[in-house]
Amino acid sequence: MDRRERNWLLVLVGVFLLVNVITLSPLVPWQKWLLWSRPTPDRIVPVEFENYQIRLPQGGVEVKANEFVQFVATSKDVTYGFGVFRPDGTMVFQMQVLPGYQNKITWRFDTPGVYDVRSTEYSGPRHPEMYIPNAIRVLP
């Protein structure tokens, strides 16, 4: 290894370390609770996927802003996606829903409002029907 190769390797290692320090540190606002703490959920919301249908709890989902909500998504047939969207269509979060697993994600909504749910994984010809407007109400 000549000097230029060694210097390039040092640059790469430096960039690797810097990116990891930044992304794993509390500099990223949501990392504080997401990575280093394992918050106990204030509320657990089951979400069931089967035959191109998304089943939320009866009466819809109502949560409070800033509480930790754990969504537990299960699929009885194929792989789906569980995506939560703001009314303007921007995504809040999403995760894959694999059959045979309890797919869990804990989220803290910081903005009260109404959110839509749609499948974010192409699951078959009826995938575009997998949309529930105003599925989650977040109260102040």
Ligand SMILES: [Cu+2]
């Ligand atoms: Cu789908």
